[in-house]
Amino acid sequence: MRDPHSPRDTLLIVEDEPKIARLVADYLEGSGFTTHHIDHGDDVLPWLQKRMAGDLIPALVLLDLMLPGTDGLTLCREIRQRWPTLAVIMLTARVEEVDRLLGLELGADDYICKPFSPREVVARVKAVLRRSQAAQYPGTVNGSNLELDDDGWRALADGNDLGLTAVEYQLLKVMMQAPGRIFSRDQLMDRMYRDHRIVSERTVDSHVKKLRKKIADAWPEREIIRSVYGVGYKYQPEE
Incomplete structure (x- = not known):
């Protein structure tokens, strides 16, 4: 997965299952995005902080709920506090309504349950980016x-x-x-x-x-x- 210097089309995939991460990345890259993959929750905030220091914050984070180290809900909360405009889509195999609501209450822009179609992920990513970018322009x-x-x-x-x-x-x-x-x-x-x-x-x-x-x-x-x-x-x- 490439990690370019322009943040406009860069997406961060936080997923500890390599096959899922690779499949999603392939479809996103096929749609013109560039992706970076992190498989451990503890590595997410340091990576984002480093990118922020270089003004290279990604356009969106695809964030798995269940991760080794820091879990997805905690990461979502931290991301919202530090970078309020960074778009977040949560991925999870836990379909209970309480998890869905909690994820959105913490500030996730969307929520996709596994198993999912990679094409659906691409469509959701494009929709969230259109909404998040709308406020940056008249x-x-x-x-x-x-x-x-x-x-x-x-x-x-x-x-x-x-x-x-x-x-x-x-x-x-x-x-x-x-x-x-x-x-x-x-x-x-x-x-x-x-x-x-x-x-x-x-x-x-x-x-x-x-x-x-x-x-x-x-x-x-x-x-x-x-x-x-x-x-x-x-x-x-x-x-």
């Missing part, structure tokens, strides 16, 4: 532009500043990084408040309400922050 909302300015902490709708607070900006940014993904209130709180302060779910609802109003002031009759009853919220720029 967004399109029904033909209009929604841009995030990290330097000024501003959100611009067709060039007009929405006047967001720091928390509202962070809330919008989190959801724009994964269009269509449903975030629970707990997940949004974790990403909005990095100091892990204790706030109520009503606080999140209040921020979402204010964010929606400011977007509606710029774009009347458009609802791009959607409520999902009993679950949370999602950013959905188009029908």
